[in-house]
Amino acid sequence: xxxxxxxxxxRRAPANVMRLSRLGSFHQCRLSxxxxxxxxxxxxxxxxSRPVFDIxxxxxxTAVYTAQGPDRAYSLVAxxxxxxxxxxxxxxxxxxxxxTFALFDGVPTKADIERLSQNVPLQEAGRVSESELSLxxxxxxxxxxxxxxxxxxxxxxxxxxxxxxxxxxMRTTAVYGSGKFGAADREKVAGRSETQAPFQVEMLSVxxxxxxVRDLVQHMAAVKGGDHTxxxxxxxxxxxxxxxxxxxxxxxxxxxxxxxxxxxxxxREEALARVRSVETASxxxxxxxxxxxxxxxxxxxxxxxxxxIQVSKLAELNADLRAISSYLATNGLAEAYPWDALINWSxxxxxxxxxxxxxxxxxxxxxxxxxxxxxxxxxxxxxxxxIDGKMPIEQIRxxxxxxxxxxxxxxxxxxxxxARAWYVSEEKLEPRMGERFEEPIEDYEQPLAPARDAxxxxxxxxxxxxxxxxxxxxxRHPEHRHTIRRAQVARTAPYGEIxxxxxxxxxxxxxxxxxxxxxxxxxxxxxxxxxWVRICMYSGAPYPEELTSENADLWVYPxxxx
Amino acid sequence: xxxxxxxxxxxxxxxxxGAGYSWGQAEExxxxxxxLCAQGLDGVETLARLLALGFANDPASHRPQDLDELWHAEGxxxxxxxxxxxxxxxxxxxxxxIQMQRVAAPALLLPFASNAARIxxxxxxIEFDDMKAVTDGTRLSSxxxxxxxxxxxxxxxxxxQSLPREQQTRAHPNSDDWAVLNQFAHRTYAPATEESRLxxxxxxxxxxx
Numbered sequence: 141x142x143x144x145x146x147x148x149x150x151r152r153a154p155a156n157v158m159r160l161s162r163l164g165s166f167h168q169c170r171l172s173x174x175x176x177x178x179x180x181x182x183x184x185x186x187x188x189s190r191p192v193f194d195i196x197x198x199x200x201x202t203a204v205y206t207a208q209g210p211d212r213a214y215s216l217v218a219x220x221x222x223x224x225x226x227x228x229x230x231x232x233x234x235x236x237x238x239x240t241f242a243l244f245d246g247v248p249t250k251a252d253i254e255r256l257s258q259n260v261p262l263q264e265a266g267r268v269s270e271s272e273l274s275l276x277x278x279x280x281x282x283x284x285x286x287x288x289x290x291x292x293x294x295x296x297x298x299x300x301x302x303x304x305x306x307x308x309x310m311r312t313t314a315v316y317g318s319g320k321f322g323a324a325d326r327e328k329v330a331g332r333s334e335t336q337a338p339f340q341v342e343m344l345s346v347x348x349x350x351x352x353v354r355d356l357v358q359h360m361a362a363v364k365g366g367d368h369t370x371x372x373x374x375x376x377x378x379x380x381x382x383x384x385x386x387x388x389x390x391x392x393x394x395x396x397x398x399x400x401x402x403x404x405x406x407x408r409e410e411a412l413a414r415v416r417s418v419e420t421a422s423x424x425x426x427x428x429x430x431x432x433x434x435x436x437x438x439x440x441x442x443x444x445x446x447x448x449i450q451v452s453k454l455a456e457l458n459a460d461l462r463a464i465s466s467y468l469a470t471n472g473l474a475e476a477y478p479w480d481a482l483i484n485w486s487x488x489x490x491x492x493x494x495x496x497x498x499x500x501x502x503x504x505x506x507x508x509x510x511x512x513x514x515x516x517x518x519x520x521x522x523x524x525x526x527i528d529g530k531m532p533i534e535q536i537r538x539x540x541x542x543x544x545x546x547x548x549x550x551x552x553x554x555x556x557x558x559a560r561a562w563y564v565s566e567e568k569l570e571p572r573m574g575e576r577f578e579e580p581i582e583d584y585e586q587p588l589a590p591a592r593d594a595x596x597x598x599x600x601x602x603x604x605x606x607x608x609x610x611x612x613x614x615x616r617h618p619e620h621r622h623t624i625r626r627a628q629v630a631r632t633a634p635y636g637e638i639x640x641x642x643x644x645x646x647x648x649x650x651x652x653x654x655x656x657x658x659x660x661x662x663x664x665x666x667x668x669x670x671x672w673v674r675i676c677m678y679s680g681a682p683y684p685e686e687l688t689s690e691n692a693d694l695w696v697y698p699x700x701x702x
Numbered sequence: 703x704x705x706x707x708x709x710x711x712x713x714x715x716x717x718x719x720g721a722g723y724s725w726g727q728a729e730e731x732x733x734x735x736x737x738l739c740a741q742g743l744d745g746v747e748t749l750a751r752l753l754a755l756g757f758a759n760d761p762a763s764h765r766p767q768d769l770d771e772l773w774h775a776e777g778x779x780x781x782x783x784x785x786x787x788x789x790x791x792x793x794x795x796x797x798x799x800i801q802m803q804r805v806a807a808p809a810l811l812l813p814f815a816s817n818a819a820r821i822x823x824x825x826x827x828i829e830f831d832d833m834k835a836v837t838d839g840t841r842l843s844s845x846x847x848x849x850x851x852x853x854x855x856x857x858x859x860x861x862x863q864s865l866p867r868e869q870q871t872r873a874h875p876n877s878d879d880w881a882v883l884n885q886f887a888h889r890t891y892a893p894a895t896e897e898s899r900l901x902x903x904x905x906x907x908x909x910x911x
Binding site for chain 2: 229
């Protein structure tokens with residue numbers, strides 16, 4: 141983490157930040173991976189082209205979109221399919237989709253496209269190569285797709301209210317990177333400036349996918365409407381994002397990558413501490429905050445969910461917005477340390493949904509304090525994985541207490557505290573969560589309850605002398621090796637560990653999904669169950685041909701009227 | 703076969719867990735197998751042969767009882783026990799060597815020796831009977847293949863280092879060995895039931911909207 145900025149206010153404590161209910165209330169911010177990407181592409185003046193668009197009247201075919209940066213090009217190779225409705229499933233166990241994609245490293249030849257056409261439509265059942273950086277697929281939002289095709293074919297523009305309500309024409313149901321199914325490992329691109337930050341490959345793939353989907357819907361409308369077809373108004377097209385439908389697969393990721401996840405959370409917490417440490421807000425900074433506060437409310441007004449948990453969180457958030465308005469009207473931001481005062485006030489006045497919304501929003505006027513932290517969000521410290529075996533037992537006990545104090549006295553045998561178990565199903569290796577006492581899954585349990593495992597290791601350590609070493613303990617107790625590693629990792633990654641029970645009868649995996657997705661820059665979290673969430677990406681963003689430094693960053697906050 | 707190193711690591715980790723090792727050992731076996739493949743060695747074959755020995759059914763017979771001068775056990779030593787131990791006790795190499803007797807799949811010690819070299823910030827040599835390898839923590843100088851078992855292994859600070867092996871970004875294992883790892887990995891997957899299919903991952907709501 142950079143140290144050049146003096147902070148008067150400390151980062152928030154991990155014990156407070158890393159609770160599931162708070163993680164499940166995170167919002168996108170300046171450091172989100174989508175916004176990092178669009179800022180960079182505008183700053184570096186990337187150019188975009190569509191060398192192939194070969195789609196027939198049934199909507200089947202191939203397209204290629206190339207993004208050319210200063211040093212390298214990346215191409216989305218898209219395959220459009222004619223999917224029978226009964227096959228349309230967002231689950232990992234699906235085997236056909238409306239569209240499938242690979243992000244190619246460079247510009248593909250005809251032979252590359254032919255090779256990919258034999259594999260990409262099969263997704264997990266195919267193979268890609270070291271030339272591909274990601275593999276993904278998307279399904280239509282049937283209602284909105286049909287509405288937009290019909291409207292344009294009839295020479296009309298689609299209804300904005302319907303667009304606001306759904307938010308996208310297609311939603312991705314998986315975006316695989318980092319060596320999956322034969323693709324290039326992360327190491328291939330980790331040293332490149334444009335892909336050093338996390339998930340830039342995947343975010344670029346989704347950004348280009350959105351452009352393809354806009355072009356495809358125009359094409360299908362033209363097939364239907366012929367000469368009478370209207371051209372989709374760019375001011376309307378901009379509100380079309382790309383959806384994503386995410387199940388449990390994402391939840392283990394943040395447990396299995398504690399250093400990486402720490403770096404994301406710590407960057408945002410450091411950004412928050414820096415802004416809270418600003419002694420005086422300038423009129424321009426206050427104006428910027430006020431403007432984005434207004435603009436964000438429009439986006440929130442489009443946020444729909446039928447899930448009771450999110451319905452109530454949205455009601456709280458709307459009440460919080462009113463409370464913030466009153467606070468700003470009464471207190472202004474003229475006093476010393478205005479952002480710190482605002483955050484302190486929010487901790488008792490607002491719901492966690494509102495607190496985290498505000499924590500992200502106050503970063504906006506301070507790109508100069510915040511944006512440099514983006515370079516700290518990757519995990520380049522592979523050495524953190526290696527256990528320090530000479531550490532005395534006394535110290536490892538202390539480390540476990542530091543992170544898991546709350547868990548050490550919990551009755552982990554009580555059914556309510558270990559009701560769930562995480563496992564991998566043999567069906568397409570889909571991660572799932574089940575009922576430990578009702579299903580035959582315990583033998584297959586994945587190590588996704590670090591707090592329970594920490595309590596077990598702590599107990600095993602209780603009759604070891606303080607001066608013995610971790611190496612001696614682990615020689616006898618290899619079953620605690622993963623836990624000792626995590627405890628040592630936490631020394632430098634204090635935000636890497638969830639401070640909650642991930643297997644209790646009350647756990648909501650959607651909290652873990654949202655925490656990860658918020659760092660991508662997702663909006664409009666719409667849980668479909670306790671373990672499944674739909675989101676929107678890039679809604680409001682400029683398309684490649686519109687991208688400029690002026691619109692590359694704040695697109696996530698819609699302007700008041702179209 | 704042409705596999706990414708991430709695929710190697712993920713499958714090796716699951717296979718090691720499926721063979722009965724702890725999660726921590728499985729994590730390290732994944733990284734170790736990947737490291738061997740990155741050096742152009744056949745890590746998949748090495749791990750497949752080791753897992754087939756079934757040491758995890760009786761781990762106490764395949765790890766040292768004490769950290770005395772010569773690490774030995776009732777049976778052959780398991781490199782997934784003494785490898786991590788070597789890394790955990792790297793500081794011993796400051797003042798002397800680490801010696802082991804009868805080690806199965808000894809090539810799997812190399813990635814752990816590389817950890818130790820990084821911890822101690824020095825190059826280490828690993829002598830297997832009449833063969834020798836040297837690592838500075840990142841690169842490896844070694845022959846292209848290793849015996850299935852070493853009678854004696856000595857790890858100590860290196861005095862000389864020859865040309866390191868070329869680093870690889872892909873692995874090309876034998877499909878039979880890869881199948882062995884996948885069979886072990888399969889033991890970690892729960893058979894699908896109708897209940898888990900409906901409730902275990904999904905929303906239960908229609909996606910055709």
